[in-house]
Amino acid sequence: MWAMIVKEFRELRRDRRTLAMMIVLPVLMLVIFGYAANFTVSKIPTVVVGPLAQVVSEHLHLPFDVVGVDPDETRSRAETQLRDNKAVVAVVTGEGPITFLMDGTQLFSVQTAETALGRMVQSARAAGETPPAFSIQILYNPKLNTSWVLVPGLAGLILVFIGTLITSLGVVRERQAGTLEQLAVMPFRPWDVIAGKIIPYLAVASFDLVVIIALGAGLFGVPFAGNVAVFALGAFLFLLVTLGLGVLISTVSQNQGQAIQLAFMIMLPQILLSGLIFPISSMHVGVRWIAYILPLSYFIEISRSVMLKATPITALWQPLGLLALLGVIVLGLAVVRFRRDLAPSSQTAIPLAEITDEAA
Amino acid sequence: MTWGLFSASVRFGGRAALDGLSLVAARSQVTVLIGGDGAGKSTALRALLGLVPLAGGDVSRPGKTEIGYVPAFGGIYPDLTVAENLAFSGRAFEIASHDLTDRSTQILERIGLDGVEHRLGGHLSGGMQRKLAVALALLHRPRLLVLDEPTTGIDPVSRAQLWRVISGEAASGTAVVVSTTYVNEAQRAHAVTLLDRGHAIVAGSPDEVIAAIPGAVGALRQSTQPSGPDPSWLRGRTWRIWAPDAHLPPEAQAIQPDFNDAVIVAELDHDVMRGR
Numbered sequence: 001m002w003a004m005i006v007k008e009f010r011e012l013r014r015d016r017r018t019l020a021m022m023i024v025l026p027v028l029m030l031v032i033f034g035y036a037a038n039f040t041v042s043k044i045p046t047v048v049v050g051p052l053a054q055v056v057s058e059h060l061h062l063p064f065d066v067v068g069v070d071p072d073e074t075r076s077r078a079e080t081q082l083r084d085n086k087a088v089v090a091v092v093t094g095e096g097p098i099t100f101l102m103d104g105t106q107l108f109s110v111q112t113a114e115t116a117l118g119r120m121v122q123s124a125r126a127a128g129e130t131p132p133a134f135s136i137q138i139l140y141n142p143k144l145n146t147s148w149v150l151v152p153g154l155a156g157l158i159l160v161f162i163g164t165l166i167t168s169l170g171v172v173r174e175r176q177a178g179t180l181e182q183l184a185v186m187p188f189r190p191w192d193v194i195a196g197k198i199i200p201y202l203a204v205a206s207f208d209l210v211v212i213i214a215l216g217a218g219l220f221g222v223p224f225a226g227n228v229a230v231f232a233l234g235a236f237l238f239l240l241v242t243l244g245l246g247v248l249i250s251t252v253s254q255n256q257g258q259a260i261q262l263a264f265m266i267m268l269p270q271i272l273l274s275g276l277i278f279p280i281s282s283m284h285v286g287v288r289w290i291a292y293i294l295p296l297s298y299f300i301e302i303s304r305s306v307m308l309k310a311t312p313i314t315a316l317w318q319p320l321g322l323l324a325l326l327g328v329i330v331l332g333l334a335v336v337r338f339r340r341d342l343a344p345s346s347q348t349a350i351p352l353a354e355i356t357d358e359a360a
Numbered sequence: 361m362t363w364g365l366f367s368a369s370v371r372f373g374g375r376a377a378l379d380g381l382s383l384v385a386a387r388s389q390v391t392v393l394i395g396g397d398g399a400g401k402s403t404a405l406r407a408l409l410g411l412v413p414l415a416g417g418d419v420s421r422p423g424k425t426e427i428g429y430v431p432a433f434g435g436i437y438p439d440l441t442v443a444e445n446l447a448f449s450g451r452a453f454e455i456a457s458h459d460l461t462d463r464s465t466q467i468l469e470r471i472g473l474d475g476v477e478h479r480l481g482g483h484l485s486g487g488m489q490r491k492l493a494v495a496l497a498l499l500h501r502p503r504l505l506v507l508d509e510p511t512t513g514i515d516p517v518s519r520a521q522l523w524r525v526i527s528g529e530a531a532s533g534t535a536v537v538v539s540t541t542y543v544n545e546a547q548r549a550h551a552v553t554l555l556d557r558g559h560a561i562v563a564g565s566p567d568e569v570i571a572a573i574p575g576a577v578g579a580l581r582q583s584t585q586p587s588g589p590d591p592s593w594l595r596g597r598t599w600r601i602w603a604p605d606a607h608l609p610p611e612a613q614a615i616q617p618d619f620n621d622a623v624i625v626a627e628l629d630h631d632v633m634r635g636r
Binding site: 176177178179181182184185186187188343 | 406409410411423424425427429431432433434435436437438449452453454496
């Protein structure tokens with residue numbers, strides 16, 4: 001038995017990735033997710049409009065974080081602010097009671113806001129004052145359905161799964177079968193091989209996306225309020241990033257086991273830190289920056305905004321642009337590395353072959 | 361037009377995997393690379409194909425449409441049927457579809473794979489998979505055929521069948537380069553290069569390799585290994601002994617060495633030169 005134990009430890013020591021997964025990963029995850037796992041929202045971006053905006057804003061305290069006060073604006077402007085992700089709560093003042101408009105796609109923020117308003121009323125009554133009359137209107141997801149918020153995010157998660165894991169497995173399978181070397185010798189341009197390898201997964205992922213959204217609508221009544229083209233653009237850019245990650249993983253993996261390990265390490269943070277479950281705004285500053293480098297964070301912002309709020313492209317240029325940037329970086333890196341597998345010595349070998357052919 | 365490696369060197373990290381190797385792939389000839397595991401056979405073939413960059417020396421080869429390659433492992437798509445594997449290769453090399461059907465049938469018959477067109481590549485036996493890999497490499501009628509241990513791990517009948525196909529290709533004008541660990545296979549070649557740790561320790565036709573043996577080789581009919589200083593090895597039931605200085609011990613009978621002996625002597629000689 002002792003021989004087995006010694007052998008097992010020796011093998012484990014050589015398998016650096018598994019070792020990293022066993023020791024470094026749990027520690028890292030505990031720290032990161034400990035700081036990220038937080039449903040409590042401490043600050044809710046709030047705008048106040050209407051003639052009494054100034055007065056009302058002075059009476060709003062945290063969690064309401066007043067980011068804009070505009071006495072000259074009306075309800076429609078306030079709604080635009082919510083639709084375009086500039087604020088989560090908009091307070092409309094004027095004739096009649098104050099209206100609190102809330103963005104129903106931000107479940108935890110809305111719940112926190114409602115609780116805070118309830119508390120304000122209570123403390124006013126306790127002090128013997130008459131609390132001001134107000135009404136609450138929840139937009140985009142009036143019943144605060146969790147599934148409405150989750151389905152657009154899950155769509156993204158499934159694209160990560162196909163793009164990153166399935167693509168990397170597909171490419172690594174080629175390497176393991178010894179066919180990648182053959183492809184390098186066949187009359188393909190590297191780009192033919194890369195595109196030929198990626199396009200089928202792009203097609204499958206696009207098909208899946210349509211199925212998920214149809215199922216979301218059919219089973220949970222998730223609406224699709226916005227522009228399909230904007231959504232498609234976001235999904236396409238996002239897929240380029242995830243497919244690029246898949247190819248990148250495959251270039252540093254010798255077998256499918258290694259590819260799965262790496263894909264898992266890339267997927268887990270996206271599940272927990274992208275705002276799919278925990279709101280990004282509630283995360284500790286120390287880990288929040290991670291959310292901002294994850295492509296899924298941007299896709300979730302786009303898909304929720306377009307599907308539930310019909311946010312126009314003009315208000316989404318930032319996540320779209322960042323996805324495009326990530327796509328260029330990741331896919332570019334993947335193509336460069338993959339090309340190296342397909343044409344490792346093209347610079348030295350082919351020119352000579354041409355010279356020799358010409359000489360003959 | 362001469363294809364091949366010319367004083368080619370390949371380095372992996374700090375280690376020299378090929379050290380100034382020259383290897384000519386001549387038309388209508390079978391060139392065999394022979395050597396033990398880790399001798400550098402695969403690296404030499406991959407350098408010839410441009411799959412590894414050279415640290416020094418030159419390489420020349422035809423364009424990609426004229427190269428057929430069977431890698432050391434796999435080289436087929438296990439999740440595609442035999443016919444689908446051939447169809448993929450056919451499309452890659454832009455073979456017209458009516459042509460492809462004829463050629464596929466012909467090749468499968470020649471190589472002994474007829475009747476399994478609809479079986480999955482991964483469901484074929486190891487030997488049949490190697491045959492399929494060779495069939496895929498031949499489909500587009502390459503002018504340079506590079507085969508990395510095509511016969512390793514397959515039964516003697518299939519090996520003979522594969523070698524008939526390989527020799528036939530050379531006879532029709534193709535330049536064939538094959539690596540193998542089987543010495544008797546190398547005997548069929550027009551030219552042989554014996555590799556050890558990235559060096560060519562002997563090169564030439566099988567007859568030239570035999571003629572180049574230094575010293576003398578003798579045979580001993582005894583059951584125990586000779587005790588003298590000269591190196592000895594067992595061939596069948598007799599011991600062979602090699603005397604580098606050509607002075608055989610009195611009990612040994614001088615013989616005309618064959619190619620098998622020649623390869624062993626070349627390796628021993630190389631070891632002596634290296635001071636082992």
